Amino acid sequence: MVNQIHLIIILMSNALEISGLSFAYPGGAAVCDGFSLALEDGQVGCLLGPSGCGKTTVLRCVAGLEPVGDGEIRLHGQVVSRKGHTVAPELRRVGIVFQDYALFPHLTVEANVGFGLRQQAATARKERIGELLDAVGMANLATQYPHELSGGQKQRVALARALAPRPQLLLLDEPFSNLDVELRERLSIEVRAILKAQRTTALLVTHDQHEAFAMADAVGVMRRGRIEQWDSAYNLYHRPATRFVADFVGEGVLVPTSVDGHAMWQLLRPDDVLHDDESPTKAEVLKKAFRGAEFLYTLKLDDGAQVLSLVPSHHNHAIGERIGIKLDIDHVVAFPRIEGADD
Numbered sequence: 001m002v003n004q005i006h007l008i009i010i011l012m013s014n015a016l017e018i019s020g021l022s023f024a025y026p027g028g029a030a031v032c033d034g035f036s037l038a039l040e041d042g043q044v045g046c047l048l049g050p051s052g053c054g055k056t057t058v059l060r061c062v063a064g065l066e067p068v069g070d071g072e073i074r075l076h077g078q079v080v081s082r083k084g085h086t087v088a089p090e091l092r093r094v095g096i097v098f099q100d101y102a103l104f105p106h107l108t109v110e111a112n113v114g115f116g117l118r119q120q121a122a123t124a125r126k127e128r129i130g131e132l133l134d135a136v137g138m139a140n141l142a143t144q145y146p147h148e149l150s151g152g153q154k155q156r157v158a159l160a161r162a163l164a165p166r167p168q169l170l171l172l173d174e175p176f177s178n179l180d181v182e183l184r185e186r187l188s189i190e191v192r193a194i195l196k197a198q199r200t201t202a203l204l205v206t207h208d209q210h211e212a213f214a215m216a217d218a219v220g221v222m223r224r225g226r227i228e229q230w231d232s233a234y235n236l237y238h239r240p241a242t243r244f245v246a247d248f249v250g251e252g253v254l255v256p257t258s259v260d261g262h263a264m265w266q267l268l269r270p271d272d273v274l275h276d277d278e279s280p281t282k283a284e285v286l287k288k289a290f291r292g293a294e295f296l297y298t299l300k301l302d303d304g305a306q307v308l309s310l311v312p313s314h315h316n317h318a319i320g321e322r323i324g325i326k327l328d329i330d331h332v333v334a335f336p337r338i339e340g341a342d343d
């Protein structure tokens, strides 16, 4: 009976639930205060935010590396952190992938991957190592040492090592920030596919929104130790809940406007401002950035306001030229203009 109740609790509960978490480093100010989030089984979540907003600190609390103040952290319904109670990191079944790979230099790729499986019988261990090396595309490098691998290959091994013991949660702390942009984009997509294939619940931390968008089912934009908006990438971009989210996610400008007599800021994304030679509304080209398929133009309107416009790159206009524009706004996003509160 007790076991049945336990099973029902596990089935009903989230894989990870953080509620009302507060945390301060000894002698320091609060890093998190009233921080909450929940991840369902198999969901990939991401904390996205500027440097110093507390992303890594939240991961450290979830991993059991820091004792928490107020609030609770639960893994599949079991409280692993609350004030005065911290389940040790090695008892949480939480895997971690770090920015700097942290591989064992004296162990081969396969020994690194098998490190967390030392208690298992040799055959089962070998089978699991093989399965993971296949999943991350490293089977042909099984006997190499870390110093013989590229950055991307090292991070694949680190991922395989973290996944090998089937953690109930995987934490990834800026996993691709040491890699070049192209590889970063490719690996984010690959790693998401691997996590989904292994049905792993994961929480990623990054300040790179492309990485967040490529990998996560839901993204929490953090500011000063709290989540401002927990949402899909699409909604964060098109329906930002606060001015901070609008500023932090994607490109765009906030232009002053008036709605029903109220002073507001209206968000204009570069894809809201279209270039149209026939349009009577003209704007001056102040800056242009070539992006391959498109130019990102910074344009000055007649009232002095500046907007961005994404234009197919065969429309190659000179700085200082006046070009026709029109707005194509599907959904107006506006925030109240409050004196002194627009930081």
Ligand SMILES: Nc1ncnc2c1ncn2[C@@H]1O[C@H](COP(=O)(O)OP(=O)(O)OP(=O)(O)O)[C@@H](O)[C@H]1O
Pocket: 025, 026, 028, 031, 049, 050, 051, 052, 053, 054, 055, 056, 057, 058, 207
């Ligand atoms: N060991 C520590 N002792 C005292 N303060 C710390 C410690 N580690 C971090 N902090 C402080 O806590 C705050 C949050 O840091 P944290 O590393 O969690 O931010 P972050 O969002 O992960 O930043 P980044 O993107 O730069 O890694 C910062 O103000 C930082 O200075």
